[in-house]
Amino acid sequence: xxIAFLAEQSFNALQLGLMLFLMAVGVTLAFGTMRLINLAHGxxxxxxxxxxxxxxxxxxxGIVAWVGALGAxxxxxxxxxxxxxxxxxxxxxxxxxLATFGLILVFNDLVMMIxxxxxxxxxxxxxxxxxxxxxxIAYPTYRLVITAVAVVIGIAxxxxxxxxxxxxxxxxxxxxRAVVQAxxxxxxxxxxxxxxxxxxxxxxxxxxxxxLIAVTSGMGDSVLIQSLVVVIIxxxxxxxxxxxGAILVAFVEVFGRTYLPMALGNTxxxxxxxxxxxxxxxxxxxxxxxxxxxKPR
Amino acid sequence: xTTLPLSVRIGIVCVATAAxxxxxxxxxxxxxxxxxxxxxxxxxxxxxxxxxxxxxxxSLGHAAFFGLGAYVTGALALMGHTExxxxxxxxxxxxxxxxxxxxxxxxxxxxxxFIMITLAFAQMFYYGANAVPGLGGADGFRxxxxxxxxxxxxxxxxxxxxxxxxxxVAVLLxxxxxxxxxxxxxxxxxxxxxxxxxxxxxxxxxxxxxxxAISGAIAGLAGVLSANLTLYIAPSSVLSWHLSAELxxxxxxxxxGTLYGAxxxxxxxxxxxxxISHYTDFWAMYVGIAVIARVLLIRDGLLVTLRRLVTx
Numbered sequence: 001x002x003i004a005f006l007a008e009q010s011f012n013a014l015q016l017g018l019m020l021f022l023m024a025v026g027v028t029l030a031f032g033t034m035r036l037i038n039l040a041h042g043x044x045x046x047x048x049x050x051x052x053x054x055x056x057x058x059x060x061x062g063i064v065a066w067v068g069a070l071g072a073x074x075x076x077x078x079x080x081x082x083x084x085x086x087x088x089x090x091x092x093x094x095x096x097x098l099a100t101f102g103l104i105l106v107f108n109d110l111v112m113m114i115x116x117x118x119x120x121x122x123x124x125x126x127x128x129x130x131x132x133x134x135x136x137i138a139y140p141t142y143r144l145v146i147t148a149v150a151v152v153i154g155i156a157x158x159x160x161x162x163x164x165x166x167x168x169x170x171x172x173x174x175x176x177r178a179v180v181q182a183x184x185x186x187x188x189x190x191x192x193x194x195x196x197x198x199x200x201x202x203x204x205x206x207x208x209x210x211x212l213i214a215v216t217s218g219m220g221d222s223v224l225i226q227s228l229v230v231v232i233i234x235x236x237x238x239x240x241x242x243x244x245g246a247i248l249v250a251f252v253e254v255f256g257r258t259y260l261p262m263a264l265g266n267t268x269x270x271x272x273x274x275x276x277x278x279x280x281x282x283x284x285x286x287x288x289x290x291x292x293x294x295k296p297r
Numbered sequence: 298x299t300t301l302p303l304s305v306r307i308g309i310v311c312v313a314t315a316a317x318x319x320x321x322x323x324x325x326x327x328x329x330x331x332x333x334x335x336x337x338x339x340x341x342x343x344x345x346x347x348x349x350x351x352x353x354x355x356s357l358g359h360a361a362f363f364g365l366g367a368y369v370t371g372a373l374a375l376m377g378h379t380e381x382x383x384x385x386x387x388x389x390x391x392x393x394x395x396x397x398x399x400x401x402x403x404x405x406x407x408x409x410x411f412i413m414i415t416l417a418f419a420q421m422f423y424y425g426a427n428a429v430p431g432l433g434g435a436d437g438f439r440x441x442x443x444x445x446x447x448x449x450x451x452x453x454x455x456x457x458x459x460x461x462x463x464x465x466v467a468v469l470l471x472x473x474x475x476x477x478x479x480x481x482x483x484x485x486x487x488x489x490x491x492x493x494x495x496x497x498x499x500x501x502x503x504x505x506x507x508x509x510a511i512s513g514a515i516a517g518l519a520g521v522l523s524a525n526l527t528l529y530i531a532p533s534s535v536l537s538w539h540l541s542a543e544l545x546x547x548x549x550x551x552x553x554g555t556l557y558g559a560x561x562x563x564x565x566x567x568x569x570x571x572x573i574s575h576y577t578d579f580w581a582m583y584v585g586i587a588v589i590a591r592v593l594l595i596r597d598g599l600l601v602t603l604r605r606l607v608t609x
Contacts, residue, residue, distance in 0.1 A: 037409050039542075087593060093409050094355045098549060099592040101542040105585030113579055225420050225538065228413045236409060271428035278421030282402060285414065289405035296406075 004136045009254055011134075015143050017250030018150035022205040023227035024234070024242040025157060026198030032174035032237035033194045034089050037096050040080075040103035041202055041227070042220025048073050048203030049210040049219065050111050053120045062125050070203050077199035081192050089191065104221070112217045119214030146208040153204060154243070161239060170194060174237055226253075229277050233284045235294025244292060249277050309557075317462045321455060329454040330526070335567050336461040337522045339560035340468060342547040344515035347472055349545070350554030351481060352508045353488035354407070357541050358399065358415030361422045362392040362513040364536035366520025368426060371530045374440045375431070381444035381451075389517045395422075396513020400506045416538055423536040437531020444525055451525060461522055465560065468515055472556050475511075484508055546588055 023045065030036045051069035056062065084103070088096045124142050131138035161167040169190055173180045181187045206220070213219070230249050234241025256276035261269030272279075290296050301309075320332050341363050348354045369388035378384055403414040427435045443451045451457050475481050486494040487501040495501055524530055534540075543566065551562030569587065574580040 031409060037412060084589060084593065093412060094349070094545070094549070095592045097355060097357065097412060097542070098546060099589050101546070102585040102588035102592070105581040105588070109579040109582035109585070113582075221538075225417065229417050232410065232413050232417060236413075267428075267430040271425055271430075274424035274428045275421050278417055278424075281414075281417055285402045285405070289402075290410065294410075 007134070008137050008139060009258055010251075011139060011143065011147070013251045013254035014247070015147045015150070015250075016254060017247040018147060018154065019205045019209055020223075020227055020230050020250055021154060021243050021246035022150060022201045023223055024230040024246050025239055026201050027227055027231045028234070028237055028239060028242045029170065029194055029198050031231075033170050033177075034173075034191045035177070036085065036089060036195075037093050037100070038085070038198075039097060039100040039224065040107070041198070042222075042224030043104055043107040044073060044077065044199040044202035044220070045206035045209075045223050046111065046215075046217070046220035047076070047107060048206035049122070049215045050115055050120065051203075052207045052210060053122045053215050054115065056122065066207065069207060070200050073203040074196045074200055077196045078192055081195040085195060086188065086191065108217045108221075117217070119216045121214060122210040124211045142211065149204075149208065153201070157201070157239070166190070166193065226277070229281050231291070233281055233291055235288075235291030237295075238291070238293035241291055241293035248280065252276050252280050321459050321462070324455070324458070326454055329458045331567070331571065333454070333458045333461045333522075333526050335560075335564045336458070336465045337519050337526060338544075338547065338567060339563035340461075340465050340522070341516050341519035342544050342551075342559035342563045343465075343468060343472060343556055344512045344519065345544045346548045346553060346556055346559040347512040347515065348505075348509055349548055350556070351476060351484050351488065352505050354404075354505065354509070355412045355545070356415045356509075356512075357412050357538065357545065358403075358417075358419035359512070359516045359544050360536050360538060360540040361399070361415075361419035362396055362516035363520040363523070363540065363544075364419075364422060364426065364532070365392045365395055366517030367524035367530050367535040368432070368520075370444065370521045370524040371438065371440050372432060374442065374444070374524075375438070379442055379444050380448075381446040384444055385518070385521050388521045389514050392517020392520065393510050393514035396516075397506065397510045400509035400513070404502055404505050404509065416541065419536070419538055419541055423532050423538070426532040426536055433531065435532060437529060437534065440524060440528040440530065443528065444521075457526065461526075464518065464522065468518070469556055469560070472515075476556070480504070480507070546584075550591065 023041065026041055026044075027038070030038050030041070048069050051072050052065045055068045056065035059065065080103070084099055088099055128142040128145055130141050132141050132144055133139075134144075159167075161170060169180060169185050173185075173187055173190060177187055180190075205223075209223075226249065227246075230242060230245040232245075233248060234243070234245025253276065256273040260273040260276065263269065264272060284292065288294070320328060324332060341359065344362070345356060345359050348356050366388045369391050370384055373379075373384045373387065399415065399418045403411050403418070406414065426432065432438055443457075445451065446460070451460065476485075483494065483499045484504055486497070487499055487504055491501050520535060523535065527534075547562040547566045548559045549562065550565050551558030551560070553559075566584075570580055570584060573583045577583070
C-alpha cells in the first residue's frame, strides 16, 4: 500500500465529502430555519444534472449551461416553496415527509418522460479532462477543480451565515422563528430565500457530480439518504456538524470500499463496505443520540 | 375522537366479511392475487399504524422489517426449509429483533431525528442485501416453492387468500384488543403528553420500544406472506425506502390511529396504482400528485371526512 495510493484515496474522500456537505448543509439549513424536513432535496440534485446535460447538449457552452441550470432550478424551487412547502411549515413532520415524497415521485417520472429512461452522459469540459501531477500521482484535473470549487462555496456559505444580515436572520430563526417574526423580519420571504439557496447548493453538487456518474432518474435518492446520514451524525441544524459529518462519512465510505474487501475477503468485505456509513451512524447514536453537534429537541 | 354509531360499525364488519367470503368463493386467479396483495400490504400498513397512530412515531423504515421477513423466508426456502410453522416464526422473530435494536437507538430521539434514523437504518439493510452472497444481489432471486403450513401446501390461490385474510383479521383483532388494554392506553398517554405520562409512572421509552418491536413483527409477517405470494425477492421490491413511504401514504389515505383505516388505505392505494398503471407507465407521478393533493387539500384522511359525514 503506497503513500501515493493513500493520498489519492484521501483526495477522493475529500471530494466526496465536500459534495455531501453541499447537500447536507441544505438539509440542515432547511430544518434549522423552517423546521422543514425536505425529502425532495435529492430531486434538486438530479434536476440540476438533467438541466445542465440538456442545455449543454443544445448550446455546447458550459457557462450558459451552469447559469441556465441553476437559474431554472432556483425558479422551480421558489415556485415549489410558494405552492407546496409554505403551507407545510407549521404542520407536522409526517405531512412534510409525505408531500416531499410525492414530489420525488413526480420528478423521478417527469425526467423519464422528458429525457427518456436511458442514462444521460455529460461530457467533461476539454480543459479539465486531463490529469495533474501531484508529486507522484496523476490526479484527474476535473476532480481537483470541483474540490476547489466546493471549498470556495463552503467558505461563501460560512461568510453568508456568519457575517451577513440574512445569515443573522437565518441563525436567529433557527433559535426562535416566532420572535424573529415579531421583531419585524419577513420570515416568509426568508424561508423562500433559504429554500432557493439550498436548492441551488444541491444543484451545484448535482452538476459537478454529473460528469463522474451517469445522470439517471432516481440518482438523487441515494445522495439524499447519504446526506441524511451526514446530518444525523453531525447533528441536525448545525452547519459545523454538516461539515464534520460529511467528511467522516466520505472517508468511511471511500476507505471502507477499498480496505474492507482487502481485509475481510471480497464477500464479507463488500457487504460490510455497503453498510459501513450506517454502522458509523449507529455508533455515533449510541454515543450521542442527537449527533455530534446536535442539541436535543 | 368521534366513534361511529354501533349500527354503522356492525354494517362495516358485515360488508367486509361478505366481501372476503364472496372473493374466497367466486374470485378468479387475478382477483384472488390482487386481494391477497391488499391483505398483505394492509397488514404492513397496520404495522405502521401501530407506531404512527398509537405511539405517535413516524417510522420511515418499516421496509426493513417487511424485507427481513421476506428475505429470511426466501433464504430458508433456498436451503430447503419450507415448513411455515418453523420458518415463519424465525422470520417474524428476526424482524422483531431488528425492530428492537433499531428502536432502542432511534427511540432515544424523536420527531425529525426518528424519521431520518429509521430511514437510514432501513437503507443499511437495503445496501446489505445488495451485497449478501448467494441471494442474487440487486437482481434478487426466485423462491423454489411456497411454504407449507403443517405439511399442507399453500399453492392454491384461494387457500392463500383465505389464509392472508385470516391473518390480517387476527392481527387487527389482536392490535385492537391491545389498544384497549392498559398497554394501549399507556402508549397513547405517552403520545399525547410524555411528561405527564412519565410523571404518572409510565416508562415511555420501554413502552414505545415494545410497540415498535410488535410493529416490526407484524411488518415481518407481512413480508413472509409477500414472499410466498410473489415467490420473488429483490432489495428494490421488499427493502426499498419507497415501500416505507408508501406504507405511510396508505395509513394516511385511510386514517391513522384506527388500524382498519390502514387496510382501507392500502386498498385505495393499490387500486389507484392498478388503475393508473393500466393507462400509463408513469403511474408513480400520478400517485405523487395524489399524495401532494391529499396533504394540501384534504387535511384529514378520507375516512375522517367520510366519518364526519356519517356522524354529523
